[in-house]
Each structure stands twice: as structure tokens, then as C-alpha cells.
Amino acid sequence: MKRPGSQAQKGTLVIRLKNEKQMAGIKASCRLLSDMYAELRPRIAAGVTTGELDRFAHAYIVEHGGTPAFLNYGDRSNPFPATLCVSINEEVIHGIPGNRVIRPGDVVGIDSGIELGGFYSDAAFSVAVPPVAPETEKLLRVTRECLERAIAAVKPGARIHDVSRAVFSHARANGFGVVRQFCGHGVGFSQHEDPQVPNYVGSGPNPRIVPGMVIAIEPMINAGGDGVAELDDGWTIVTLDGSASAHFEHTVAVTATGVEVLTAW
Ligand code: MG
Numbered sequence: 001m002k003r004p005g006s007q008a009q010k011g012t013l014v015i016r017l018k019n020e021k022q023m024a025g026i027k028a029s030c031r032l033l034s035d036m037y038a039e040l041r042p043r044i045a046a047g048v049t050t051g052e053l054d055r056f057a058h059a060y061i062v063e064h065g066g067t068p069a070f071l072n073y074g075d076r077s078n079p080f081p082a083t084l085c086v087s088i089n090e091e092v093i094h095g096i097p098g099n100r101v102i103r104p105g106d107v108v109g110i111d112s113g114i115e116l117g118g119f120y121s122d123a124a125f126s127v128a129v130p131p132v133a134p135e136t137e138k139l140l141r142v143t144r145e146c147l148e149r150a151i152a153a154v155k156p157g158a159r160i161h162d163v164s165r166a167v168f169s170h171a172r173a174n175g176f177g178v179v180r181q182f183c184g185h186g187v188g189f190s191q192h193e194d195p196q197v198p199n200y201v202g203s204g205p206n207p208r209i210v211p212g213m214v215i216a217i218e219p220m221i222n223a224g225g226d227g228v229a230e231l232d233d234g235w236t237i238v239t240l241d242g243s244a245s246a247h248f249e250h251t252v253a254v255t256a257t258g259v260e261v262l263t264a265w
Contacts, residue, residue, distance in 0.1 A: 001073050001080065001094065001113070001191060013194045013205050015186060017212030023253060025119035026188045026214055027262055029066070030251050033114045033121040034265035036060045046104045046129050050086040050097035053110070058083040061114055069113035069120055069191050078234045085111040085124075087236070092179055092220050092228055092245040093124075094235040104129055107136055109247045113191050122187045122216040123263035124249035136244060139223050142174045143246035146199075146219040151252055154209060154217075154259040160195055161206045167199040167219045177222035179245070182237065187251055188214040211256050218249035 018026060040057055061068050061083065068083035080094070087095035087109040088102070095109070102108060111124035126143065128136045149166040163184075171178045184197030195207050199219050222228075224243030231238060239245050253260045 001070055001085075013207060015194050015207060015213065016189055017210070018188055018214055018253070019212070022119070022188070023212075023214070025117050026121065026251070026253070029114050029116035029119045029121040030123070030262035032061065032064050032066050032116055033112065033123050034263050035064075036112070036114075037110070037123065037125065038265045040110065041125075041127065044102065044108050044110070044127055044129065046102055046106075048102050050088070050095070050100045050102065053086060054082045054084045054097035057112060066114040066116040069115045070111075073191065080235060083112060085109070087111070087245070087247065089244050090239045090242045092222070092237040092239060093182060093247055094237050096233060096235055102129055105131060105133065105136070107140070107244050107246060109245070111247065111249065113187075120187055120189065120191050121263060122191065122249060122251050124218060124247050126246040126248060135223065138174070139176065139221065139244060139246050142171065142176060143219055143221040144248050146170045146221060147217060147248040147250060150217045150219065151250065151259055151261060154215075154252055154254060156209060156211055156254060156256065158209045159206050160197055160209065161201050163217060164198045164201045167217075168201060171199075171219065171221050177224055177226040177239070177243070179220035179222065179228055180226060181228055182220060184215060184217045184249070186214065187216045209254055211254050213254040214251060214262075215254075216249055216251045218247060220245060220247045
């Protein structure tokens with residue numbers, strides 16, 4: 001989701017570390033999100049509307065005591081209107097669910113976040129609806145591998161750019177585009193916190209990774225070029241060249257010895 005204006009002064013990083021008790025709260029939020037995804041995943045099929053998926057997710061989260069964190073997120077003049085972002089084919093992220101019917105061969109990206117007991121989670125996944133073209137299969141596999149490699153780069157003493165590099169190099173090695181305008185982020189006390197976790201190595205802040213950090217890592221990888229554009233709904237991001245895009249995201253916690261994936265399912 002789009003980050004609201006940072007309260008911190010430009011160039012000032014405010015990374016809020018989580019203690020054990022706070023970590024337990026974040027884990028509970030992440031568990032609810034994972035459980036919801038496990039129930040949602042089999043419902044993604046040809047003939048289903050994106051709005052049906054959204055209504056299922058909303059009901060599940062609310063029934064389990066959570067609050068859909070994406071719903072009404074953002075600028076008051078154009079808040080995000082749904083629980084899930086559902087982004088299909090050339091849509092990269094922030095697709096708005098509605099009457100669109102999922103069709104055979106579609107790449108369906110799902111992204112959501114939950115607030116539970118004051119703690120936030122964030123995760124995303126992409127699936128292809130059969131029949132799946134080999135190039136689609138490869139896009140999904142490589143994007144998932146980008147996330148796995150990025151998570152493997154998370155350990156105390158490493159830096160955020162090590163995570164970025166893991167995503168970028170694997171995507172490029174496979175000839176894919178990497179979205180630069182949106183990135184991963186700290187999460188836990190709110191939906192988006194410092195630090196930013198880009199999917200490429202730029203000139204931005206490169207903080208050291210320390211225990212107590214919680215970050216959402218989210219490679220957005222395009223079958224074609226890097227470029228993206230925003231539709232006039234003010235939310236949906238699409239690839240500039242119309243190529244398909246995939247998105248996988250986990251919330252992870254930095255531990256004393258490495259990393260723990262909190263949104264595994
Ligand atoms: Mg995110």
C-alpha cells in the first residue's frame with residue numbers, strides 16, 4: 001500500500017524495534033493473516049469474482065477479531081475501498097476487487113494486512129489459474145525465489161541492501177523487470193514503518209539489520225520491463241508494457257541468530 005507522508009524529517013530513519021511481548025502480538029496478527037490465506041487460496045478459481053474473494057476475506061478477519069488494515073487506508077479523498085488488493089495479470093499491486101471475473105490463465109495477486117490487538121501484519125502471494133503457460137509458471141517461481149533469497153539474506157549484522165540485492169540479482173538473472181516505485185517496509189506497530197526495503201540497490205538508507213526488527217519483504221517482478229503506471233482509480237498499478245507481474249510478500253522478524261517468517265502458511 002502507498003505509504004502516508006512520513007512524520008520523520010526527510011532523511012531521518014525511525015526504526016522501531018519490538019520487544020518479546022510486542023513480537024507475540026505481531027505474531028498473532030500474522031497467524032490470523034496466514035490462516036485467512038490458507039482458506040482463501042482454494043477459492044481462487046475461474047468464474048469467481050474478485051469481489052467474492054474480498055467479501056470472504058473481510059468476513060474471516062472480522063469473525064476472528066481482527067480489522068482489515070487495508071480497508072479505508074490512505075488519503076481521505078480516495079481511501080482504499082477493500083480488504084484485499086486483487087491484482088490480475090498486468091496489474092502489479094493495489095488492484096481493487098469488484099465485479100471482475102477471474103478467467104483461465106489469469107495471474108491473480110492477493111495482498112492484505114490485518115490489525116489485531118494493535119499489531120499489524122502484511123503478506124501477499126500470486127497464483128495462476130489453470131491452464132498455466134510455462135512463462136507464467138517461471139514468473140511465479142522466480143518471484144517466489146526472489147522472496148526466499150531475500151529472507152535468507154536477513155540476519156543480524158547484514159544490511160537492508162543485502163536483502164534488496166538478493167531480489168534484484170535473481171530477477172535480473174532471469175531476465176525479469178523489477179518494480180522500483182514500491183518497496184517492502186517495516187511493519188508491526190503500523191502498516192508501514194521505517195525502514196524501506198527496496199527491491200533494487202539504490203542510494204537510499206541502508207541500515208544494519210538488528211534483532212527486534214520486523215520487516216515486510218515484497219518483491220514485485222514483471223515479465224517485461226521495470227516500468228509501471230497508475231490507473232485513474234488512483235490505486236491500481238499496472239506494468240507500462242502490459243506484461244504480467246507477480247508479487248510475494250512475507251512479514252519476517254529478525255531474531256538473535258537469523259530470521260523467522262511470521263506469515264508462513
Ligand atoms: Mg507490504
